[in-house]
Amino acid sequence: MTIQPTGAEHVAPVAGDVPEPGAVTVVIPTFNEAGNVRELLRRIADAVPHRVPCEVVFVDDSTDDTPAVIADAARYCPFPVTVLHRDTPDGGLGGAVVEGLKAATADWVVVMDADLQHPPALVPDLLATGEKEGADLVVASRYLPGGSRAGLAGGYRVAVSRGATWLAKGAFPRALGSVSDPMSGFFAIRRSAVTADALKPLGYKILLELAVRCRPTGVAEVPFVFEERYAGESKSTAKEGLRFLRHLVELRTASPLARMAAFGLIGLTGFVPNLAALYVLTGLGVHYLPAEILANQFGVAWNFLLIEVLLFRDRRHHRHWADRVGRFALLANADLVVRIPLIALFVGQLQLSALPATALALLTTFVLRFAGTEALVYLPRRARAARTGRNPR
Numbered sequence: 001m002t003i004q005p006t007g008a009e010h011v012a013p014v015a016g017d018v019p020e021p022g023a024v025t026v027v028i029p030t031f032n033e034a035g036n037v038r039e040l041l042r043r044i045a046d047a048v049p050h051r052v053p054c055e056v057v058f059v060d061d062s063t064d065d066t067p068a069v070i071a072d073a074a075r076y077c078p079f080p081v082t083v084l085h086r087d088t089p090d091g092g093l094g095g096a097v098v099e100g101l102k103a104a105t106a107d108w109v110v111v112m113d114a115d116l117q118h119p120p121a122l123v124p125d126l127l128a129t130g131e132k133e134g135a136d137l138v139v140a141s142r143y144l145p146g147g148s149r150a151g152l153a154g155g156y157r158v159a160v161s162r163g164a165t166w167l168a169k170g171a172f173p174r175a176l177g178s179v180s181d182p183m184s185g186f187f188a189i190r191r192s193a194v195t196a197d198a199l200k201p202l203g204y205k206i207l208l209e210l211a212v213r214c215r216p217t218g219v220a221e222v223p224f225v226f227e228e229r230y231a232g233e234s235k236s237t238a239k240e241g242l243r244f245l246r247h248l249v250e251l252r253t254a255s256p257l258a259r260m261a262a263f264g265l266i267g268l269t270g271f272v273p274n275l276a277a278l279y280v281l282t283g284l285g286v287h288y289l290p291a292e293i294l295a296n297q298f299g300v301a302w303n304f305l306l307i308e309v310l311l312f313r314d315r316r317h318h319r320h321w322a323d324r325v326g327r328f329a330l331l332a333n334a335d336l337v338v339r340i341p342l343i344a345l346f347v348g349q350l351q352l353s354a355l356p357a358t359a360l361a362l363l364t365t366f367v368l369r370f371a372g373t374e375a376l377v378y379l380p381r382r383a384r385a386a387r388t389g390r391n392p393r
């Protein structure tokens with residue numbers, strides 16, 4: 001739905017001393033923000049100079065009357081306002097922003113929240129800074145001198161936000177080197193720097209997603225004061241914290257080598273449930289051999305869950321979960337069966353002693369298991385068919 005302006009018309013940009021941005025699309029995700037959108041549009045209209053062509057795109061997942069309130073308020077706006085209402089809120093806040101990025105038409109896209117915690121008055125500064133510094137991305141930061149997180153409710157949220165920032169910067173020292181506030185939801189990005197198809201947002205941290213996957217060249221920052229919410233309540237929950245961790249792992253393990261390392265780390269953590277089960281079972285008097293086999297299943301289950309959630313989230317849907325469990329368990333247990341003859345082979349043929357033979361066997365089965373898991377559990381059926389030269393259909 002696009003609501004055409006009835007008030008002042010757009011005026012073409014005039015050449016001035018300071019480079020003016022060509023045009024701007026403001027993307028605003030909304031989830032039940034009826035109490036905020038009227039004031040928000042009013043302040044955007046006040047902030048953006050009339051000579052800068054501007055459009056506002058709301059991507060709305062509301063269950064209240066937010067779209068109707070936007071439609072009414074838009075009648076008094078000097079620029080076009082679009083509401084993209086989604087019936088299924090895929091990807092939550094991040095998914096909504098990606099929809100907005102795809103719908104944007106201007107050279108610059110500004111992403112901001114609807115609750116006025118992000119001051120609209122800053123929009124022209126973000127654009128001017130981007131033009132002046134030739135940057136692709138301009139982040140509104142709470143952590144620069146002059147900025148603050150005054151509106152972040154409570155010491156708990158401040159600590160969580162700080163910790164998340166530290167984690168993200170630690171995980172991506174290069175991509176986030178010049179971003180002091182990668183958790184910010186307020187930024188301007190050149191549309192030419194956005195490769196929307198490469199984005200797989202998960203939860204709230206869309207700036208992190210953009211900075212890591214699109215690698216915009218030239219990043220600038222502008223300080224801002226994170227205000228109190230104007231009306232309504234935050235939609236963020238404790239679940240969002242877990243989602244953020246998953247998001248970080250996913251971004252970090254985008255390359256095959258990194259995924260193999262993560263696979264190994266997860267495998268190592270699997271020793272804990274494995275050994276714990278072995279301890280309990282042998283304590284109960286179970287013979288060590290069946291106990292070994294049974295205990296191995298606890299490690300397998302643990303590894304499977306972590307791998308599903310952290311490593312192959314976007315590749316789970318190629319097979320039914322029971323199919324995946326079966327294949328995974330088969331591979332993980334084959335590991336046990338293959339290891340013994342392999343050790344015998346290394347000792348017999350390569351004249352190795354037991355310890356290096358075991359280490360070599362562990363390494364071999366690990367690599368085989370990783371390759372097998374990728375190929376047999378998580379590879380899309382079609383890609384496999386294409387690789388072997390068969391017609392997928």
Ligand code: GDD
Pocket residue numbers: 028029030031032033059060061062089091092093096112113114115117152161183184185186204205206233234235236
């Ligand atoms: N379309 C859509 N779908 N919009 C959503 C959804 C959703 O599922 N969830 C939240 N939003 C919208 C809200 O309506 C609001 O406009 C904006 O996203 C931010 O949501 P809040 O619930 O107000 O988030 P917050 O204040 O806790 O977090 C904000 O500040 C953080 C910094 O501490 C966000 O900007 C975060 O990205 C940011 O990290």
Ligand code: MN
Pocket residue numbers: 113115117229234
């Ligand atoms: Mn908010």
